[in-house]
Amino acid sequence: MRLRTTAVVGSLVLLTGCGAADMTQQASPFANARGTKTVTLSVQSWVGAQANVAVAQYLLEHELGYRVDTVQVDEVPAWDALSQGRVDAILEDWGHPEQEQRYVEDKKTIVNGGGLGVTGHIGWFVPTYFAEEHPDVTDWKNLDKYAGLLRTPESGGKGQLMDGSPSYVTNDQALVKNLDLDYKVVFAGSEAAQITQIKQFAKEKKPFLTYWYSPQWLFEKVPMTEVKLPPYEEGCDADPANVDCAYPHTPLQKYLNAGFAKDGGEAAAFLKKFRWTTEDQNEVSLMIAEQKLSPEEAAKKWVDSHESVWKAWLP
Amino acid sequence: MATITATAQKASPPGILANRAVRKLLILAAAAAILVPLAHAQWSSGTWPAAFTVDVSEPLGKASDWIIDNRDGHPLFLYFFGHVSNAVVLSVRAVYLALLAVGWAGVTAVGALVAWRVAGVKLALGTAAAFLACGLLGMWVPTMQTLALMVVAVLASVVAGALLGLAAGLSDRMDRVLRPVLDTMQVLPAFAYLLPVVLVFGIGVPAAVLATVVYAAPPMARLTALGLRGADKEVLEAVESLGTTARQRLLTARIPLARRELLLGLNQTIMMALSMAVIASVIGAGGLGDRVYQALASVDVGAALAAGIPIVLLAVVLDRVTGAAGERLVDDAPAAPAQWAYALAAAVAVAVAGRLAGLLEWPEAWEANIAEPVNRAVDWMTAHLYSGVPVVGGTADWAGRFTTWVLDPLRDGLQWLPWWSVLLIVAALAWLIGTWRTALTAVLALAAIGVLGVWKPSLDTLSQVLAAVAVTLVIGFATGIAAARSDRFERWLRPVLDVFQTMPQFVYLIPVVALFGVGRAPAVAAAVVYALPAVVRITAQGLRQVDPAALESARSLGATSGQQLRQVQLPLARPALLLAVNQGVVLVLAVVIIGGLVGGGALGYQVVFGLAQGDLATGLVAGAAIVCLGLMLDRVTQPTGRRTAKGA
Numbered sequence: 001m002r003l004r005t006t007a008v009v010g011s012l013v014l015l016t017g018c019g020a021a022d023m024t025q026q027a028s029p030f031a032n033a034r035g036t037k038t039v040t041l042s043v044q045s046w047v048g049a050q051a052n053v054a055v056a057q058y059l060l061e062h063e064l065g066y067r068v069d070t071v072q073v074d075e076v077p078a079w080d081a082l083s084q085g086r087v088d089a090i091l092e093d094w095g096h097p098e099q100e101q102r103y104v105e106d107k108k109t110i111v112n113g114g115g116l117g118v119t120g121h122i123g124w125f126v127p128t129y130f131a132e133e134h135p136d137v138t139d140w141k142n143l144d145k146y147a148g149l150l151r152t153p154e155s156g157g158k159g160q161l162m163d164g165s166p167s168y169v170t171n172d173q174a175l176v177k178n179l180d181l182d183y184k185v186v187f188a189g190s191e192a193a194q195i196t197q198i199k200q201f202a203k204e205k206k207p208f209l210t211y212w213y214s215p216q217w218l219f220e221k222v223p224m225t226e227v228k229l230p231p232y233e234e235g236c237d238a239d240p241a242n243v244d245c246a247y248p249h250t251p252l253q254k255y256l257n258a259g260f261a262k263d264g265g266e267a268a269a270f271l272k273k274f275r276w277t278t279e280d281q282n283e284v285s286l287m288i289a290e291q292k293l294s295p296e297e298a299a300k301k302w303v304d305s306h307e308s309v310w311k312a313w314l315p
Numbered sequence: 316m317a318t319i320t321a322t323a324q325k326a327s328p329p330g331i332l333a334n335r336a337v338r339k340l341l342i343l344a345a346a347a348a349i350l351v352p353l354a355h356a357q358w359s360s361g362t363w364p365a366a367f368t369v370d371v372s373e374p375l376g377k378a379s380d381w382i383i384d385n386r387d388g389h390p391l392f393l394y395f396f397g398h399v400s401n402a403v404v405l406s407v408r409a410v411y412l413a414l415l416a417v418g419w420a421g422v423t424a425v426g427a428l429v430a431w432r433v434a435g436v437k438l439a440l441g442t443a444a445a446f447l448a449c450g451l452l453g454m455w456v457p458t459m460q461t462l463a464l465m466v467v468a469v470l471a472s473v474v475a476g477a478l479l480g481l482a483a484g485l486s487d488r489m490d491r492v493l494r495p496v497l498d499t500m501q502v503l504p505a506f507a508y509l510l511p512v513v514l515v516f517g518i519g520v521p522a523a524v525l526a527t528v529v530y531a532a533p534p535m536a537r538l539t540a541l542g543l544r545g546a547d548k549e550v551l552e553a554v555e556s557l558g559t560t561a562r563q564r565l566l567t568a569r570i571p572l573a574r575r576e577l578l579l580g581l582n583q584t585i586m587m588a589l590s591m592a593v594i595a596s597v598i599g600a601g602g603l604g605d606r607v608y609q610a611l612a613s614v615d616v617g618a619a620l621a622a623g624i625p626i627v628l629l630a631v632v633l634d635r636v637t638g639a640a641g642e643r644l645v646d647d648a649p650a651a652p653a654q655w656a657y658a659l660a661a662a663v664a665v666a667v668a669g670r671l672a673g674l675l676e677w678p679e680a681w682e683a684n685i686a687e688p689v690n691r692a693v694d695w696m697t698a699h700l701y702s703g704v705p706v707v708g709g710t711a712d713w714a715g716r717f718t719t720w721v722l723d724p725l726r727d728g729l730q731w732l733p734w735w736s737v738l739l740i741v742a743a744l745a746w747l748i749g750t751w752r753t754a755l756t757a758v759l760a761l762a763a764i765g766v767l768g769v770w771k772p773s774l775d776t777l778s779q780v781l782a783a784v785a786v787t788l789v790i791g792f793a794t795g796i797a798a799a800r801s802d803r804f805e806r807w808l809r810p811v812l813d814v815f816q817t818m819p820q821f822v823y824l825i826p827v828v829a830l831f832g833v834g835r836a837p838a839v840a841a842a843v844v845y846a847l848p849a850v851v852r853i854t855a856q857g858l859r860q861v862d863p864a865a866l867e868s869a870r871s872l873g874a875t876s877g878q879q880l881r882q883v884q885l886p887l888a889r890p891a892l893l894l895a896v897n898q899g900v901v902l903v904l905a906v907v908i909i910g911g912l913v914g915g916g917a918l919g920y921q922v923v924f925g926l927a928q929g930d931l932a933t934g935l936v937a938g939a940a941i942v943c944l945g946l947m948l949d950r951v952t953q954p955t956g957r958r959t960a961k962g963a
Contacts, residue, residue: 045612071599072609073518076929080383081518081599102383153718154834154914162833166920167927187920188833190912192611196828199614200701200711292615292686 039260039267040069042078042087045165045191047217051284052091052116054295056274058303059310064266074167079255083109088260089271093253094120094169104255111261113254117275122169122213122247124161125224130207140179140229147182149207155184162210163187164194171243172211175229178244183209198222215278217285269315276309339746347739363734363770370768372932379931382514392515400521403467407520411463419450419677421666422459428658430632434639442636445628453682454603454625461592461602462629464520468527468588473581476532480539480580484573485565490540500533503942505594506908506922510934513598513926523592523600531588538580542573578641585633586817593626593819597926607821616693616825617686623822630817697829714836717782722835726778730771737774738762745951753950760946769940775917776907777944779835783842783903788896791847795854795895796880805855812848820845820909828913838910838919845909846902850895857891858884897952904945918944 039060043053057068071087079099081087103110126137136142147159154160161183163172172185188194194210195218201208202222212224229246236245254271261268280302287298303310386392414422423446431439449458479497483490508526516522546569554568570577596604606622702709729737741761746754764773798805823844831837861884869883885892911919918937925934 043609047612050609050612071518071601072596072605072612073599074927074929076927077513077518077598080929084386084517086517086519086599152832152834153715153723153836154832156723165927166924186833186914187916188828188914189910189916189920189923190611190824192614192825193828193833193837193913195614196825197833200697200829200832203698204702289614292617292690 037065037265037267038067038069039264039271040071040086040088042081042090043070043072044075044078044090044092045072045167047285047289048118048215048281049092050288050295051281051298052274054288054299055276055284055302055310056091056271058296058299059313060267060270062303063314064270066267076167079103079110082255082257083107085109085257085259088257088264088267089113090255091271091274092116092118093255094122095250095253109258110255111258113256113261113272115275116252116254118215118252118278118281120213120215120250120252122211124172124209124227124229125212126207126209126227127202127205128223128225129205131225138225138227140181140227143209143227144182146207146209150183150209152186154186158182158184159209161185162194162197162208164211165189165191168211168213169247170211171237171240171247174241174243178242179230215282215285217282217289220282220286221290266315270313273313273315275313280306280309336747340743343739343743343746351735351739363765363768367766368768369766371936375932375935379514379929386515386517396515399525400516403521403524406467407463407524410466411460414459414463417666418669419446419455420669420672421662423447424665424669425662426632428662430636432655432658433643434636435643438632438636438639442632445632448628449625450677451681451683452621452624452685453677453679454606454622455677457601457603457606457622458625458629461604461626464524464527464592464600464602465585465588465629468524468531468592469581469585471524471528472531472584472588473535475528476535476580476584477539477577479532479536481543483536483540484543484569490544493536493540497533497537499942499946500529503530503945505530505591505905506597506926506938508591509595509598510922510925510931510938514931518599520600522598523595526595526598527588527591530591531584534583534587535580538576538583539573542576542580543569545576546572575641578637582634582637582641585637586630589626589630589633589817590819593821604819604821607819611821611824614825615686615690616822617689619822619825620689621685623819626819627814627817631813634813693826693829697826700830710830711832714831714834714840717839718834718836721782722778722839725782726775729774729778734765734770741947741951745947749950749953753953757947757950760943760950764940764943767936767940767943769918769921769936772917772921772937773940773944776915776919776941779839779910779915779917780842780900780903780907780944780948783839783846784896784899786839787843787846787850787899787903790843791850791895791899792854792892794847795851796858798851798855799858799884800876800880808851812851815844816848820906824909824913833914835910835915837913838907838915841909841913842903842906845906846899849902850899853891853895853898854888857888857895860891861887893952897949900948900952901945904941904948907941 041053041056043050053070057070060066060068071081073081073087075093075096076099078087078090079096082090083103104112124140131138134146137146143159150159150161151157152160159182161172161176163170163185164187166187166189168191175181176183176185188197198208198210198218199222209227210224212218218224230244232246232248237243237248254274256264256268256271261272264271284298284302287293287301288295291298293301417425423443426446427439427443430442449455479493483493505526508529509522512522512526512529516525550572551564551568554564559567592600592602593604593607596602596608599605603622603626607619607626610616610618610622700710702711732740738758738761742754742758745757764770794808798808820841823841827837827841827844831840865883865887866879869879874882907915907917907919908922909919911917911921911923918941921933921937922941924930925932925937
């Protein structure tokens with residue numbers, strides 16, 4: 001009996017313990033099923049990011065002969081996955097200084113892949129029909145006047161400022177406190193919930209105040225006007241608890257896994273060159289989100305009509 | 316005779332209960348009289364005193380940093396986790412490639428033939444139809460990915476669960492050690508498992524499979540132990556008198572005698588693995604769950620439903636087939652091996668024929684697009700029900716009123732109560748219903764929440780849970796009673812319950828927001844939808860199992876149907892009703908995190924935040940608080956020995 005246990009333990013050790021296994025160099029079991037070259041792209045949950053990935057995927061598959069896998073994960077975990085090589089590229093990043101420091105500067109497992117060509121901006125928005133009725137609502141100093149109109153059961157006695165997905169960059173709670181506004185931040189918890197709620201409000205022409213960002217396809221569906229916050233100055237958002245200024249305009253960045261950037265061949269070269277405009281991205285986003293085309297169909301439509309743009313990206 | 320006992324029972328509990336209850340309450344009151352003034356003098360504020368909290372965010376943050384820095388170098392990762400992870404990837408990949416190689420025609424044929432052999436012709440047809448429907452919805456490849464992940468996860472869970480169950484079934488000491496652990500695991504919400512696994516294994520399939528195994532193994536272990544312990548003593552003695560060794564007895568008598576429980580365990584494990592495989596899409600599991608999750612981003616209920624239906628179909632088919640296999644195994648002798656051989660040959664023939672005919676990938680021309688009509692229907696529904704409905708008001712108005720008149724007072728009330736009085740109330744409730752042990756566990760669990768420093772959000776979550784449980788019980792008991800009294804209604808209800816129980820919760824996030832707006836009301840609505848089927852089922856089952864003789868005699872005494880229900884059926888079905896309450900609480904709590912995705916705030920939002928931001932400190936603490944809430948509520952609502960089967 002003793003001998004047998006030793007044998008079992010021994011063979012187990014042999015089976016599992018003899019070599020080191022590096023988890024970080026591991027692909028998805030679903031990747032590469034047909035034996036072709038594969039690229040794995042991270043899709044973030046918002047539609048603009050889906051549009052980037054859809055077009056890149058379409059071109060990689062139809063022009064360069066790759067197979068593309070997509071993984072949907074939130075932004076910060078996506079950085080982690082990118083560093084581990086589970087994902088080869090993130091096509092749209094809104095600025096994560098902490099992660100940049102850790103992975104790009106210190107560990108050197110991720111490299112910057114250049115700009116996406118799109119500039120992102122976060123802000124507070126009211127629907128345009130409401131702003132036309134009350135033009136002074138677009139200055140933060142007058143917001144308190146309208147708190148009563150923007151009240152919901154969820155915000156109690158105060159006005160409601162609706163925030164979305166927990167994965168997005170937000171200073172809203174600090175802003176409300178530091179600007180001493182009579183508002184309560186209500187977290188919708190997911191972008192899907194936030195968009196659904198905005199659409200319901202818009203259908204009834206009800207006023208609302210929401211955290212939102214551009215480029216975003218919803219602007220075409222529900223026109224919104226930005227509320228001016230105290231202007232952004234370099235470094236005014238350094239301390240998260242003391243932020244009292246607007247959000248900056250961020251040129252969105254691409255990031256590649258370091259190993260992939262070096263040995264990724266045509267795919268890596270293509271993704272580095274991938275660069276388009278806000279209008280292009282919105283066109284694809286709208287097809288996906290409003291016309292309910294599948295991302296692939298939307299990408300095909302855009303690719304068919306913008307040959308001059310994407311020809312320049314091919315290696 | 317039975318009526319007499321029924322009425323006697325009805326009359327007697329207050330007396331006995333009152334005596335014991337009064338005694339318990341007196342002891343508690345005495346303890347409170349000494350402790351409360353002390354506590355009040357020291358920390359008089361309503362909320363949990365800061366002196367009693369422990370800040371765990373720093374060590375947790377450090378641990379998380381350490382793991383990230385050492386993940387690609389430390390021996391623990393290289394020689395242990397790395398191999399575990401690789402093994403998972405290899406096996407999932409092997410199963411996935413095999414499924415693709417067999418092709419859709421082959422997979423459908425194999426599925427149908429297996430179902431035919433173990434469960435009969437009707438279920439075989441159902442299985443084939445389910446597989447074809449998956450292809451028809453354009454979901455063949457994701458379905459195969461989910462299936463591959465499931466096969467590996469279920470096998471691992473069954474092996475792990477059966478081994479633990481064997482240990483607990485054969486050794487009393489192991490049983491005593493394992494039982495509380497398994498009991499606790501049964502209460503944990505699925506999301507709570509994700510964060511730690513992700514940290515160690517990173518985003519992707521290995522993390523998803525391991526989280527699924529941890530979630531799905533406990534029922535197998537419990538039921539294996541139960542089966543081994545419940546074996547007929549006389550049979551065992553007879554076998555022993557034949558001079559068999561312990562191992563022979565185990566293999567030839569105890570395990571075969573326990574096969575019903577083993578199959579029930581398998582059934583439970585499969586169902587739980589499937590629900591987890593969907594939730595794990597948040598951490599990159601791929602497959603059907605991922606499709607549902609991606610559809611959410613473009614607020615596309617139709618696309619989410621198209622991916623949700625195959626999940627429901629898989630669940631219903633697997634449940635019915637394993638269930639029928641269990642019944643057959645107990646009733647008949649096992650099928651002849653020759654028939655298995657025929658079935659196998661037929662399956663191989665179909666697979667080969669499919670391969671030759673080029674039927675490997677599902678043809679695109681055969682895909683039906685259900686997304687559009689579904690979206691139109693949902694739009695119409697939400698547009699017409701949201702507000703301005705004459706007389707009753709729209710759903711948004713209801714949600715507003717529910718928030719203002721029920722949720723707000725409940726939350727404010729709970730948060731206003733001094734912390735020691737909340738502990739005292741919980742102690743009293745748990746002790747009245749259970750023993751001093753359950754009361755102690757409940758109080759300690761609640762105290763742990765305070766120590767973790769999330770007292771206020773936890774009470775917010777608790778208020779939502781209580782409101783959701785109340786709504787669930789009112790609707791659930793009413794529906795359950797109706798189902799128990801009308802066979803036709805129950806037949807019609809069964810598929811509806813199946814769908815609601817197995818549909819991934821992500822699918823109904825958008826309709827719920829579209830109807831009730833963003834906030835705590837839609838979170839409560841989602842919880843009610845999720846917990847209702849189990850409550851309805853247990854209630855109906857309990858009422859139906861009431862001794863027919865008791866009913867008969869009540870009828871002969873001239874009781875009206877309402878009297879029969881109130882005075883015979885409901886009192887006799889009391890254990891079942893209490894179980895329904897307990898299950899309702901556990902299930903509602905499991906959806907708290909989903910509630911965080913629609914504006915429920917509090918603990919659910921914090922867990923989602925932790926997962927989204929990779930913030931271990933926030934996520935784990937909130938997850939632990941949910942677990943503690945679950946333990947507390949479970950103990951408070953758990954009258955006697957707990958029954959098997961989560962979600963019955």
